[in-house]
Amino acid sequence: MSKKHSQRLTITISLIVFISVLIYLLWPEMINTMMPGDSRPHKIVFPIEKITIDQFDAIATELEQQYAFDFKHIKQFRENNILAYEGPKTCLTCHQEIIVKDHITQQDKTVDLMENLLASSHYRFFTNKHPNVYGFDGKLADNFPMGKIDRPCPKPGSFAMTAWAEIVVTEQGDTLSEGCGQCHIGGQHQAPLGSMMPGYRVLDKEKQAIDCLICHAAAYDMNKKIVFNDENGNRWGQDRSMKAAMSVTKSTSQTCLRCHQHNFGGDIYVDEADSSFMQSLTNTGHRRPRVLHPGSKRGTPFSPTWDVHAAAGINCTECHVTEGHLIAKGTHTTTMMANDLPDFEITCENCHTNAPHSENEELADYLNAHVEKIACSTCHIPSLHPDNATIRDFAHPEFEKDPGIHIYHDVKKENAPGKGIGYVWWNGDATFLGNPIGDNPNGEKRYRFYNPTHVWPEFKDYDYAGWYEQVMRPIANKKPSKLYAMKYFNGRQHIDLQNMGPFGGMFIPYNLPTYYRTGDPDLAAKKEMEKSMMKMMYGFMFDKYMMDKFLTFMKVDGWDTDAYDDVANGRKVEPRWMPNDAMLEISHSIRREGSLTCINCHTLNGVLDWKALGYTDEEITTLAQNPLE
Numbered sequence: 065m066s067k068k069h070s071q072r073l074t075i076t077i078s079l080i081v082f083i084s085v086l087i088y089l090l091w092p093e094m095i096n097t098m099m100p101g102d103s104r105p106h107k108i109v110f111p112i113e114k115i116t117i118d119q120f121d122a123i124a125t126e127l128e129q130q131y132a133f134d135f136k137h138i139k140q141f142r143e144n145n146i147l148a149y150e151g152p153k154t155c156l157t158c159h160q161e162i163i164v165k166d167h168i169t170q171q172d173k174t175v176d177l178m179e180n181l182l183a184s185s186h187y188r189f190f191t192n193k194h195p196n197v198y199g200f201d202g203k204l205a206d207n208f209p210m211g212k213i214d215r216p217c218p219k220p221g222s223f224a225m226t227a228w229a230e231i232v233v234t235e236q237g238d239t240l241s242e243g244c245g246q247c248h249i250g251g252q253h254q255a256p257l258g259s260m261m262p263g264y265r266v267l268d269k270e271k272q273a274i275d276c277l278i279c280h281a282a283a284y285d286m287n288k289k290i291v292f293n294d295e296n297g298n299r300w301g302q303d304r305s306m307k308a309a310m311s312v313t314k315s316t317s318q319t320c321l322r323c324h325q326h327n328f329g330g331d332i333y334v335d336e337a338d339s340s341f342m343q344s345l346t347n348t349g350h351r352r353p354r355v356l357h358p359g360s361k362r363g364t365p366f367s368p369t370w371d372v373h374a375a376a377g378i379n380c381t382e383c384h385v386t387e388g389h390l391i392a393k394g395t396h397t398t399t400m401m402a403n404d405l406p407d408f409e410i411t412c413e414n415c416h417t418n419a420p421h422s423e424n425e426e427l428a429d430y431l432n433a434h435v436e437k438i439a440c441s442t443c444h445i446p447s448l449h450p451d452n453a454t455i456r457d458f459a460h461p462e463f464e465k466d467p468g469i470h471i472y473h474d475v476k477k478e479n480a481p482g483k484g485i486g487y488v489w490w491n492g493d494a495t496f497l498g499n500p501i502g503d504n505p506n507g508e509k510r511y512r513f514y515n516p517t518h519v520w521p522e523f524k525d526y527d528y529a530g531w532y533e534q535v536m537r538p539i540a541n542k543k544p545s546k547l548y549a550m551k552y553f554n555g556r557q558h559i560d561l562q563n564m565g566p567f568g569g570m571f572i573p574y575n576l577p578t579y580y581r582t583g584d585p586d587l588a589a590k591k592e593m594e595k596s597m598m599k600m601m602y603g604f605m606f607d608k609y610m611m612d613k614f615l616t617f618m619k620v621d622g623w624d625t626d627a628y629d630d631v632a633n634g635r636k637v638e639p640r641w642m643p644n645d646a647m648l649e650i651s652h653s654i655r656r657e658g659s660l661t662c663i664n665c666h667t668l669n670g671v672l673d674w675k676a677l678g679y680t681d682e683e684i685t686t687l688a689q690n691p692l693e
Contacts, residue, residue: 099257103597108272110304124138182271189224190210190402205401234581238468240469246354260610280314285307288301327362358474359452361453441548454475455553456556491542500647503678508679551647551650552647557640560631562624562631567644666689
């Protein structure tokens, strides 16, 4: 090779390396540039509370009198003269690295705190691994970003990519706070959309907006969790006070339930035995209080009156094993698609034995024999809280005098076994829309977990039975099933009729301020379509990166981006029920007293529908008799 050619090669390689490094450095900003202007991260200046040493001592005394915790940060802050909390910047002065226990090997390891946190579903609102979720095409919905960030749902009528932080103005002129961002640890004006893109690195301005204290401060003031408006749009406020920072401890059930109580017991029920489990309900916010939603998703409060574990003082993380900020949700879930540690199982047997019934010697062996085929929660969740949504209709809103807004109509709020609670065979897998996959172990092939009751007219001739036998029966028998108690749910919401299939279609989210103010779901659906993220979702980039694959799991041939103009103008859009009821996993509100007994099940008119569960006539005759008589 000549010297001239060698020089050219060197220059070319150097140029390629330079461009590669430049692209790497600028890649996060390039991704954000592709995003609409109102969906990009910004540097947020939070007010900093600076206190004197006398004020510090007064707060320390107040915390020690109010709580039974040993607040170690009080001593550390005093020794290091920390008299102001500046968000993650303050935390990282001591906690850049943390020691965590590997959830598989149980060995300690050191990890970067921020990297660990940013990889969690509590920050990202999605995960890529979903080893128990199957599309209606029979394929595993894995290696695909999915979670609350991009899954529209007929429970809230919206999803996180659009309904992040909203200010609702009522007819009376009151202002309320609403949106998915209230249950997210990031403090930006939008969900962490960049993190969904390959190779994205979270920017420092995103990191510094994270709300560490909502999970770690015993004295966090939920009244500060309201929507603010600044030059870049709406965002959620945070409690960054010194009182909150000085009260830092490990997370507790109470801190977890600042967000998760919305799902379990809902926004109405406050446990008189201990209201600390419902901090988000008792401290709804100053100036712009958060909207409280009747009709909880699961109807299973985790509080002393409803759950023996809460009454015993057991914290969430004693069951939900953690690896730093990565938290296991268990392998048995039908709706929580984002799971940090999907290979870790959460079972009753992790704490209890395989033969938990021992007090009554006469019945112990008989009851313990059920454990092989029946999940513990099946008997020990005998009812749901009365304020739970079983059938929700967004097409026919109702006006609530207090706080003066229109809300969805909950057609049914069933809480009894056999009504609000259904019983299914479940192997831990689920469909893309929350149907528990499983089969009766008797091998008779009489049980079907999918039986559509709201078949859409366009698919009245679809062979659901043939599809089930060909696609779902083999998946149902890949793993052994147990009998589980689950909560019924169905919802009616506007559907894009050009992006649908036999198992459902693309939900159109509602603009919540418009819906609450006017009670007009058609107008609210059109208004939300004006948002930049909805326009982008119907664009080329989302089509190729996400939506085509998303629709494939719904057994729909690709994403029709040309439907946008029709949907935006309210054409070819109609409110529809989900074709088949969803079944939501329930695992809290475990009770010892009042649990189901033999006579609740072993009778012809009991809580179990033996025929629907796939038993033969001969088996039903035997099972419908009380074995203790």
